[in-house]
Amino acid sequence: MTLGVNIDHIAVLREARKVQDPDPVDALSLARLAGADQITIHLREDRRHIDDNDVRRIIENSQLPINLECSINPDIIETVVKLKPHRATIVPEKREEVTTEGGLDIPTYHEKIDSVVNFLKANDIEVSLFIDPTIEMIRASKILMVDWVELHTGKYANIHSMLYSNLKYNRNSIKELDIQRRELKKMLKNALEQLVIASQEAKNFGLKVAAGHGLNYQNVKDVANIKDIEELNIGQCIIARSIWIGFQKAVSDMIKIVK
Ligand code: PXP
Numbered sequence: 138m139t140l141g142v143n144i145d146h147i148a149v150l151r152e153a154r155k156v157q158d159p160d161p162v163d164a165l166s167l168a169r170l171a172g173a174d175q176i177t178i179h180l181r182e183d184r185r186h187i188d189d190n191d192v193r194r195i196i197e198n199s200q201l202p203i204n205l206e207c208s209i210n211p212d213i214i215e216t217v218v219k220l221k222p223h224r225a226t227i228v229p230e231k232r233e234e235v236t237t238e239g240g241l242d243i244p245t246y247h248e249k250i251d252s253v254v255n256f257l258k259a260n261d262i263e264v265s266l267f268i269d270p271t272i273e274m275i276r277a278s279k280i281l282m283v284d285w286v287e288l289h290t291g292k293y294a295n296i297h298s299m300l301y302s303n304l305k306y307n308r309n310s311i312k313e314l315d316i317q318r319r320e321l322k323k324m325l326k327n328a329l330e331q332l333v334i335a336s337q338e339a340k341n342f343g344l345k346v347a348a349g350h351g352l353n354y355q356n357v358k359d360v361a362n363i364k365d366i367e368e369l370n371i372g373q374c375i376i377a378r379s380i381w382i383g384f385q386k387a388v389s390d391m392i393k394i395v396k
Contacts, residue, residue, distance in 0.1 A: 138361050141175035141204050141347070142168045143372025144195075148186035150376075161191055165199045175223075177349075177370045179206035182213060183232060192220050204370065206237075206267070209246065209253045218256065224263040226287055226347075227253060236373075237350065240269035240289040243277035254281050265347060270335035279342040286339050287347040287370065290360055293328040294351025300325055301355060329359055336365035354378065 147161040161178070168176060176199050178187045187195075196203050202223035207213045208230035217225050227250065228237050243250060243266070250266070257264050265285035268274035269292075278286045300321040336346045348360055349370035361369065 138366070139174035139368045140172075141177040141349070141368060141370040142173045142375060143177040143179070143349075143370055144168070144376070145179050145186045146373055146376035148188075148191060152186055161187065162194050162198050165195065165201070169199075169201050173201060175202050175204050175368070175370075177204040177206065177226075177372065179228070179237075180213060180216065182208060182210055182230060189216055189220070192216075192222070196220055196222060204265070209249050214253055214256060218260045218262070221260070222262060224265055224285070225257050226265040226267055226285070228267040237267065237289075239291070240267050240274060243268065243274055243281070247277070247281075251281055254283055270331045272335065272338055275335055275338045275342065275344070278339070278344060283344065285345045285347055287349060288332055288335055288339075288366070289350050290332065290348050290352055291350040293325065293332060293360070294353070294356055296321055296325045296328050297356040298351075329363075332360060332366070333363050336363055340365040 142164075144161045144164045147159045147164055151157065151159055151161075165176060176195065178192060178195060180187055180189070180192055192203075192205060204224045204226055205217055205220070205222035206226045206228045207217050209227060210230075227241060229239065229241050230237065241250065254264050254266075263285065264283045265287050266274075266278050266281070266283050267287045267289060268278060270288040270290075275286065300318065332348065336348070339346045345368075346366050347368040347370060348363075348366045351373075352360060352369060352371050353374035357369065357371070360366065
């Protein structure tokens with residue numbers, strides 16, 4: 138299993154103040170030293186975190202391969218081809234969403250995706266499609282002759298968090314909670330099974346299989362154990378944890394100076 142570390146959220150923090158720090162480029166060597174296999178970033182149409190200059194600097198400075206997530210918007214694709222990441226992962230994108238919700242709707246956008254895939258491949262960029270873990274989407278991806286599929290783990294992650302994190306805030310009776318818990322356990326098992334079946338099908342079709350979205354320190358183990366998934370892309374929880382790992386030292390460094 139390999140790990141792609143998504144560093145978008147470093148740029149989210151920088152953009153909250155429109156300053157220069159923290160710079161996602163500074164994360165590259167640290168991620169590599171920690172053992173990461175890949176850096177993942179998302180160039181959104183609204184450039185809300187990573188911008189074109191970040192992508193350019195990240196590609197120039199990284200010793201790890203760069204997996205660039207992007208929509209099929211023609212301007213974005215032109216930019217991606219100029220910047221030449223190792224891989225482009227095509228994701229659906231809506232302006233108003235907080236993060237990527239759901240996988241690509243390949244049947245609806247088949248022709249557009251097909252021409253983007255061909256254009257990227259003609260420019261020597263590996264292509265991945267971010268899809269829901271369904272047989273329909275795996276078959277549609279196979280027809281498009283992409284190198285990778287990345288299975289959306291958001292549904293699994295949401296159910297996991299409802300079951301193990303949110304339930305303690307629930308005001309229902311013990312009996313109602315028990316029913317809810319049993320129901321959620323079934324749903325979680327099904328969501329995991331969908332990932333197992335989809336990854337098997339994709340592998341049988343000769344596609345390489347990645348997975349990601351919403352994975353964290355609590356829920357990642359079962360997904361990492363799925364034998365046909367060879368790469369996970371994880372971001373938000375790593376950046377969140379790094380705050381708690383470094384916060385105390387950051388405060389004490391400041392106290393040393395101000396005192
Ligand atoms: N993979 C894809 C395709 C994504 O869009 C994202 C979120 O940008 C991730 C992985 C990482 O998700 P998270 O930040 O929830 O770990």
